[in-house]
Amino acid sequence: MVVEVRDLQERNQIAAQIARLLLELRQAGGRVLAFTGAGISTASGIPDFRSPGTGLWERVDPEQAMSWDSFRQDPVHFYQVGLTTWLPPLWRAQPNPAHKALAQLERAGLLTGVITQNIDGLHQMAGSRRVWEIHGSVRTASCPTCGRRVPLLVPHAWLAEKARHAAPDALSPSWRWPEGYPPRCPDCGVVLKPDVVLFGEPLPASFEQAWDETARCTLMIVIGSSLEVAPAAYLPERVGRLIINNLQPTACDERAEWVVRTPAAEIWPAVVDALTEANPAFALPPSAW
Numbered sequence: 057m058v059v060e061v062r063d064l065q066e067r068n069q070i071a072a073q074i075a076r077l078l079l080e081l082r083q084a085g086g087r088v089l090a091f092t093g094a095g096i097s098t099a100s101g102i103p104d105f106r107s108p109g110t111g112l113w114e115r116v117d118p119e120q121a122m123s124w125d126s127f128r129q130d131p132v133h134f135y136q137v138g139l140t141t142w143l144p145p146l147w148r149a150q151p152n153p154a155h156k157a158l159a160q161l162e163r164a165g166l167l168t169g170v171i172t173q174n175i176d177g178l179h180q181m182a183g184s185r186r187v188w189e190i191h192g193s194v195r196t197a198s199c200p201t202c203g204r205r206v207p208l209l210v211p212h213a214w215l216a217e218k219a220r221h222a223a224p225d226a227l228s229p230s231w232r233w234p235e236g237y238p239p240r241c242p243d244c245g246v247v248l249k250p251d252v253v254l255f256g257e258p259l260p261a262s263f264e265q266a267w268d269e270t271a272r273c274t275l276m277i278v279i280g281s282s283l284e285v286a287p288a289a290y291l292p293e294r295v296g297r298l299i300i301n302n303l304q305p306t307a308c309d310e311r312a313e314w315v316v317r318t319p320a321a322e323i324w325p326a327v328v329d330a331l332t333e334a335n336p337a338f339a340l341p342p343s344a345w
């Protein structure tokens with residue numbers, strides 16, 4: 057059922073209904089998972105590269121720039137392109153109210169965890185503890201030779217400098233690597249690969265875990281995903297009950313109890329507000345629950 061959200065009153069009504077359902081499911085021992093895609097992070101300033109005309113991808117083809125072939129053929133150039141296009145927006149982004157609301161639902165025992173297609177690490181930054189990143193993360197990098205994994209150093213000073221001036225093009229003479237780039241394995245000296253699933257690479261172990269989690273899932277809340285990317289899009293198909301919160305129609309809309317076409321950063325904080333209204337303890341820090 058598509059829920060029309062034309063004003064605050066309608067938004068608060070559906071938020072209160074979702075809050076009641078989550079409380080009922082917790083009471084009944086149900087397991088609720090969120091499944092998130094690019095749409096939850098657009099309010100954090102991360103452009104969805106599947107949406108045309110977002111600017112970021114006018115200079116490069118993401119499926120080429122973020123491919124296993126381009127990394128394997130020239131890992132140094134891979135970082136040059138990455139640092140001038142897709143990595144800085146991911147590193148600069150901060151969690152928005154939707155990420156924070158999901159973390160709060162998990163702490164209250166209303167959400168079992170989050171399966172995400174996003175590589176930005178914003179769920180963990182917001183405080184979510186159980187997160188399955190089925191397309192990996194830009195927060196760590198691994199050595200393709202020995203497998204050693206290290207945090208991927210975010211060059212904050214370089215990013216700030218870059219934000220003050222026009223972005224240096226990787227091919228211009230003014231190009232300078234930030235300190236520590238391209239990152240190399242301390243043991244082998246090989247250029248490290250970000251732990252992101254690149255185009256042309258198999259899915260990581262976290263996908264298998266997410267797949268298993270969906271078998272035990274009572275309700276899945278899909279947020280900001282058009283459910284177009286296989287095999288990730290098969291996960292919601294394994295779950296009996298669905299709520300979909302996406303601005304565009306998805307392939308699973310017909311199966312969903314509610315299809316809520318309103319921004320995630322508005323509806324999920326409203327669900328938290330509805331829960332707080334029903335039980336003021338919900339607003340306290342987790343240690344007080």
Ligand SMILES: [Zn+2]
Binds near residue numbers: 201245
């Ligand atoms: Zn190594």
